[in-house]
Structure formats: structure tokens, C-alpha cells
Amino acid sequence: MSMPIPQTVAAEANAWDDHPRPVSPAGSTTSTLTGSLNQQQQQQQLPKYQREQYNHPAPHIQRQIEILLYTALTLGFLTNLSSFITYTFFSAFTTPSMFLLTITFAAVVLIYMRKEARANPEIRHANGFRMPTSAQTATIACAWCLAVGWAVVVGIIFVVYYLLLGADERQHFHRAQYERVVPFLEAGFAILEIGVMACTAVLCSKEKRAVLNFRASQITW
Numbered sequence: 001m002s003m004p005i006p007q008t009v010a011a012e013a014n015a016w017d018d019h020p021r022p023v024s025p026a027g028s029t030t031s032t033l034t035g036s037l038n039q040q041q042q043q044q045q046l047p048k049y050q051r052e053q054y055n056h057p058a059p060h061i062q063r064q065i066e067i068l069l070y071t072a073l074t075l076g077f078l079t080n081l082s083s084f085i086t087y088t089f090f091s092a093f094t095t096p097s098m099f100l101l102t103i104t105f106a107a108v109v110l111i112y113m114r115k116e117a118r119a120n121p122e123i124r125h126a127n128g129f130r131m132p133t134s135a136q137t138a139t140i141a142c143a144w145c146l147a148v149g150w151a152v153v154v155g156i157i158f159v160v161y162y163l164l165l166g167a168d169e170r171q172h173f174h175r176a177q178y179e180r181v182v183p184f185l186e187a188g189f190a191i192l193e194i195g196v197m198a199c200t201a202v203l204c205s206k207e208k209r210a211v212l213n214f215r216a217s218q219i220t221w
């Protein structure tokens with residue numbers, strides 16, 4: 001059995017329900033201030049770098065490394081070609097071996113450089129800027145090892161040449177003129193290869209320092 005509601009109470013309840021609720025101005029002001037502060041913080045956290053540096057902090061160094069790697073492939077091919085003219089006799093078969101090592105090194109680094117250049121910047125900056133392949137310690141060490149290896153090739157060429165030249169004089173044996181010229185050509189290409197690999201190692205070290213400085217700037221991505 002339901003009891004009747006007094007008219008006065010029902011009228012007051014209906015009046016309260018029909019009355020518009022007041023809006024607190026403090027809430028809107030607080031949300032506006034919070035939004036503006038977040039925008040200011042985001043603007044302060046934006047890196048002060050050019051657009052191309054979002055993918056790499058030192059793109060000019062990486063382009064120079066790429067040019068040096070292609071140069072190393074060209075010089076290695078010329079050195080190997082000149083070595084096969086004399087049947088790799090003066091280099092004791094070390095030139096073809098160093099050529100294969102140089103091809104492998106340059107091809108791997110170039111492939112990874114192209115792959116990293118096409119990567120999404122958001123992925124690359126997910127956990128801090130990832131160290132590029134050309135700036136890793138293993139790449140720098142391999143470049144120096146190749147430079148030393150080509151220096152060994154040059155040493156072998158000169159040692160074999162002068163030992164053979166002395167033996168020919170003692171035996172009164174006259175070699176063809178190209179056998180006296182081609183070893184110097186092979187050694188010249190190998191010396192240029194030494195310089196290219198050494199420059200590659202130095203530029204890779206500079207690239208690594210640039211990446212480390214980029215990380216040390218404490219940019220929040």
C-alpha cells in the first residue's frame with residue numbers, strides 16, 4: 001500500500017530537478033591551464049635538429065662513409081685484377097683473400113645502411129637513438145683490420161719482388177717488362193686501399209661520437 005506524497009514536497013522536488021546545475025568555473029580553468037602547460041612542455045622537449053637529423057644525427061658523415069666503401073670496392077677490384085695479371089705470384093695469393101674480405105665488409109655495411117635509412121624514425125627513436133651499423137665498434141675494428149691487412153699485402157709484394165729480382169740477377173734471367181711494372185701497380189692500388197679503409201674507420205668513429213652526443217642531449221621522444 002503506497003502512501004500519498006505531500007504536494008509541497010513533490011513540488012519542491014520537481015522544482016529542484018528543473019533547476020539547472022551550476023558549473024564550477026574552477027574545473028574548466030584548471031583543465032585549460034593543464035593543457036597549456038602540457039603544450040609548453042612538449043614544445044620545450046622538441047629536438048632542435050633539422051628534419052633529416054631525425055633519421056640520423058650526422059647524415060653527412062654517413063654519406064662520406066658510403067662513398068668510401070664504394071671506393072674501397074673499386075680499388076679492391078683493380079688490385080685484384082692487377083694481381084691476376086701476374087697470377088698473384090708477387091702477393092702470394094693474399095690480394096684475392098683481402099679482396100674477398102673487403103667485398104664482404106663493404107657489402108654488409110652498405111646493405112644495413114640502406115635498410116636503416118629507410119626505417120621509420122619513430123621505431124629508431126623508440127628506446128633512444130639506435131647505434132647505426134656503420135658506427136658500431138665491430139665495424140670500426142673491422143675497418144682497421146682491413147687497413148692492416150692491405151698493409152701486409154703491400155709488404156709481401158715488395159719483399160717477393162726484391163727477392164725475385166735478386167734471384168733473377170744471380171741466375172741471369174730476364175723477365176718480361178710487364179712483370180716488373182705490374183707489381184708496383186698492384187702495390188699502388190693496395191696503398192690507396194689502406195688509406196680508404198683507415199679513413200673509413202676514422203669516419204665511423206666520428207659518427208659514433210655524434211650518436212653518443214645525440215643521446216647525451218637527453219631528448220625525450
